Amino acid sequence: MPNGPTGQAPGAGVLLAILRDGQARTRGELAQLTGLSRSTVSQRLDGLIDRRWVVAGEDSISSGGRPATVFAFNGGARVVLAADLGATHARLAVIDLGMTVLAERAAELPVDRGPERTLTWVVDAFQELLAGVGRDLASVCGVGVGLPGPVEHASGRPANPPIMPGWDGFPVPQWLGDRLGAPVLVDNDVNIMALGEHWAARPQVDHLIFVKMGTGIGCGIISGRRLHRGAQGTAGDIGHVRVPDSEAPCRCGNAGCLEAVAGGASMAAALRAAGIEARGGRDVVALMRAGDLRATRLVRQAGREVGVVMASIVNFFNPSVVVIGGDLAEAGEQVLAGVRETIYSRSLPLATQHLGIRVSELGDRAGVLGAAVMVVEHVLSPGALDQIVTGAQ
The missing domain is CATH 3.30.420.40 (ATPase, nucleotide binding domain)
Known part of the structure; x- marks a missing residue:
């Protein structure tokens, strides 16, 4: 794999992107795929292993000597909180990085109650779902939310939503982020449903x-x-x-x-x-x-x-x-x-x-799966992972 546009060698995020296909690989295989030296691959892997993004195991096939150590993506390292809020109902889920749904809940929830009442219910429900699967907020790496109206994706703020009185310009990412302690991405509910349907089906x-x-x-x-x-x-x-x-x-x-x-x-x-x-x-x-x-x-x-x-x-x-x-x-x-x-x-x-x-094919689960896809692709992007591993954030 050639150097990136900045001329820098691939970082830890690129190694994780390779391993996310579910196939375990040795240091030698990763070095061959990236063009990095084995020592550099080992250094990059150490940062991923320290944060449990990657786990090591013993290869079952030996070439005659000591079995080579293989490395695999750890989908259970963190969880994502996903919320699909419709006009009259909500579906929430706790999903791991391998896109396994650990817990979910659906409820009648009129969005016209306003942002603070609606999102307070969302925060409480997320905490209950996390507790039910033995996780806490420290294990959450991101939150994805879909809203039933226009959303300025860059800021995550609803923009003049016709069926959401009181929501116009409300700082959803900041409000939820302050209470859940993780980055929050917000999009229109149809966009996240499209993401979910495309990813899963x-x-x-x-x-x-x-x-x-x-x-x-x-x-x-x-x-x-x-x-x-x-x-x-x-x-x-x-x-x-x-x-x-x-x-x-x-x-x-x-x-x-x-x-x-x-x-x-x-x-x-x-x-x-x-x-x-x-x-x-x-x-x-x-x-x-x-x-x-x-x-x-x-x-x-x-x-x-x-x-x-x-x-x-x-x-x-x-x-x-x-x-x-x-x-x-x-x-x-x-x-x-x-x-x-x-x-x-x-x-x-x-x-x-x-x-x-x-x-x-996904029915009313398309939204929560799409919200999780949105967060996972953001959090696990090579650039974002490199920042985390190098301590930039």
């Missing part, structure tokens, strides 16, 4: 769009196997794309937005107007499954409306997979049929020739 896919159909509607974009956030972090906000021939008022202040036509909240409101009790998208899906024809028609039409917007995006971005997630994805083929109908009829044949349109 479709890592071989280069170009993927994850569409969340819940109380609101949004999409996360994986381009070249990397999350695309845009200049300010608002890439993929399709929920406020104007739908033709609609004047439905939207919570953002405009009219005719996709969210106002096809979101779970709008469908539940339409059912209530017809005298049918429904609080949100989950109730709409439950009614559909119970055979309610009004709910079934609403779900199918919501799929069509989302498909109209997605057809333009498929033409523009040319993904290989479109994944539908969120509460309304539980409607399965009813919502997929509407999405497919309009995408395939309105998109270019070449763009849809090999296009897959399917429901999320």
